[in-house]
Amino acid sequence: MxxxxxxxxxxxxxxxxxxxxxxxxxxxxxxxxxxxxxxxxxxxxxxxxxxxxxxxxxxxxxxxxxxxxxxxxxxxxxxxxxxxxxxxxxxxxxxxxxxxxxxxxxxxxxxxxxxxxxxxxxxxxxxxIAREIRGVADPILPYLIDLRARRIRHTLILSPPQHGKTTLMRDLARQISSGGYGQSEMSLQGIKVGIVDERSEIAGSLRGVPSFDVGPRTDVMDACPKAEGMMMMIRSMSPEVLMVDEIGRMEDANAVTEGLHAGITVIATAHGAGTDELKQRPALALLLENQMFERYVVLNRTSQGLGFRILDQQQRTLQLRDTQGRVQGGGSLV
Amino acid sequence: MFKMIGIILILLSGTLAGFHKARQFAARPRQIREMILALQRLETEITYGLTPLPDAMAKMAEQAKEPLRTVWSSASRWMSPLMRLSAQESIQRALNDNWKRTAMRSSEKEILHQLSYTLGTSDRQDQIKHIALAAQQLKHEEASAREDQIKYEKISKSLGLLIGALIVILIF
Incomplete structure (x- = not known):
């Protein structure tokens, strides 16, 4: 404890x-x-x-x-x-x-x-109070892997505040960076992860060193403005996956687009209860319209547990799991 | 014979007491000066180094001479997270525990006591102001301490011997 x-x-x-x-x-x-x-x-x-x-x-x-x-x-x-x-x-x-x-x-x-x-x-x-919940990303991660290209898909994680976005991001970073996730026959190796941690929440860095286990191949740009940090990471740290919390402004969207065009996978989070809400926010609506993200994960946590819905590029539901852990919709992994 | 030894002992202790008093008069302005210098160092640590208070105090201790060194190092130790004391309490404890070993008086202690309420609790500019104020007050004390030194240092030396002689005359 x-x-x-x-x-x-x-x-x-x-x-x-x-x-x-x-x-x-x-x-x-x-x-x-x-x-x-x-x-x-x-x-x-x-x-x-x-x-x-x-x-x-x-x-x-x-x-x-x-x-x-x-x-x-x-x-x-x-x-x-x-x-x-x-x-x-x-x-x-x-x-x-x-x-x-x-x-x-x-x-x-x-x-x-x-x-x-x-x-x-x-x-x-x-x-x-920051908590590390190891394995919280386990049910979600398989949907984010593009098996044919052996890469992680561009993902946007959506939820209202206090629903566990940051905890999920932390565990995703750890698993992607250490590798060995997914089923054994298609398990991937750890890849380079860059985290732009504007509010020092994902890694909880203290004097530049992460307090949490964010994986062995992870670089953290602590307390750095998102847009600037993403560009700095792309230029100098050659990440394969770039993770950033709470995008929302125009310059964030531009930096995300830049990252996507540079061939870097971007995993980002945003406030919102669903993809419909994004359309009202100019910067995010643009990303949505251009189908920049390949997967949307919408989190919903109640006192019973964590539920989520995974949508694809066209915002069709791939899988829905309610807070009791019941799964609806088959949803192919590929 | 024993009388002689007694007389010598009394005279000797009188003289030593006088010298001690004189040394105190000489040490007080010097220690106040050192205190002012230490505060200036603290100001630099705060404004340019952004050094946290416990580390800044430890640095001040390193560069200071006794007895000020003990004051700063004990303040720095009281500030360790394990003690769970506030900066103000740590500094005040250090002052209370060690002040007797210095030649300084309660007026100087009071200045540092006042400073302890604000140290570490505000932004840089505010800190500078408070430190400068304390240094200014200490300078004032230094001036009066120097006057005292000129007035009383030599007198205390002779006074010690004279009091010794007085006691001898009264006893014998």
């Missing part, structure tokens, strides 16, 4: 959370600390407030209200006593701590020339 994320919480909150039953702790996804407002946790079951006795409740009034000292300590812990080293993070609004956990920050922003210079008076924290 990996509870390393507890170390980044102030003592008062840590001791409260330690009173919660371990079954809930290991499944927890978020801890939300808001100064002067109830302490909240989020898990597969939805949100709960934490009381002073360490019990869970839905009644906000009886919850523990984190104090000013709590948020000061939290900031001190996650910044290694040195907030001035995190100006870039403060501009972006989150800090990645060892273990790959991401702490989102909210407070009052300071502007400079119309852009956010940094956040000060930080009073809201959202700790997203």
């Amino acid at each position: 990996n509870l390393s994320w507890l170390e980044w919480l102030p003592e008062t909150i840590k001791s409260l959370l330690l009173q919660i039953s371990p079954d809930i702790l290991i499944q927890m996804e978020e801890v939300r600390i808001r100064e002067g407002r109830p302490l909240e946790i989020n898990g597969p079951e939805g949100h709960r407030f934490v009381t002073l006795q360490g019990t869970l409740t839905l009644d906000a009034k009886t919850a523990y209200f984190p104090k000013r000292d709590d948020s000061r300590r939290m900031l001190d812990l996650i910044s290694n006593h040195s907030l001035y080293t995190m100006e870039e993070e403060l501009r972006k609004g989150f800090v990645t701590v060892p273990g790959g956990h991401r702490v989102g920050l909210a407070g009052r922003t300071v502007l400079s020339g119309g852009h956010v210079e940094l956040i000060r008076d930080i009073s809201g924290f959202n700790m997203r």
Whole structure:
């Protein structure tokens, strides 16, 4: 049981959370600390407030209200006593701590020339607990392989936030990079993977070194703007598969197109509950129209489990698996 | 015979006490100066090196002389993640534990105490301001410490011997 994320919480909150039953702790996804407002946790079951006795409740009034000292300590812990080293993070609004956990920050922003210079008076924290689920990509990966050409297909992974896109990306990177996946007779060797990790979420890099196992042949461009990072990767790191999180802007789409034309497989994610939603977003609609992606994976996770739908280039459903793991539609692998 | 030895011992200890006091008067401005220099180094580490506070303190300790070295190195140690102390608590503990070994007074300690509240808790520009303010205040203390040195250093030396002599006269 990996509870390393507890170390980044102030003592008062840590001791409260330690009173919660371990079954809930290991499944927890978020801890939300808001100064002067109830302490909240989020898990597969939805949100709960934490009381002073360490019990869970839905009644906000009886919850523990984190104090000013709590948020000061939290900031001190996650910044290694040195907030001035995190100006870039403060501009972006989150800090990645060892273990790959991401702490989102909210407070009052300071502007400079119309852009956010940094956040000060930080009073809201959202700790997203990063988990490595090895094998989460197992049921999906076979659909992404083009057996005849022995390559990975261009893929777009779609889901609303908190449905496990990043976890899936991490496992895909690991499996593609280490190879040996798929059925034994058609197993492929590991290939070079490049990850452009703008929000340090996929690899959870700390000083440039990934915290998670993203495979032996994987390069990570950490905290790099997506479009620029993709071009840098293509130019200098010669990846065979380029992975990028949450594309959406025009320049991202251009970089993806560039990658596709350079003969590099692109696996990307985007927010959205289905391919129809993409049509409303200009950059993604263009990619959709030009049939740039060969596979679409739409994730849907509930408290029961992870369901997904795989679509082909023309957005026809190849396979659907609901959250209980029931499979509909045969869907050929080739 | 024993009387003689007693007299010599009293005179000797009086003189030594005087010299010690005089040394304190001489050491105080010097240590304040070293403290100001250390703060300037800290400012450089923060602005150009973006060095995290624990590492910056360790570096300051390396370059400082005793007794300041102990102050910085203990602050750096208290900041280790295992201690789970905030920067402010770490620095204040280091000051409380080691201040007696320095020749500096409580007014200088108070300045650093104040600085500990802000160190590491804001952006670079803010940090520079606070460090500069502390350095400015220390300079002020340094000036008054120098005055004290000129006034009292020599006096303490002779005063020690004289007090020793006074005790001898009173006893015998």
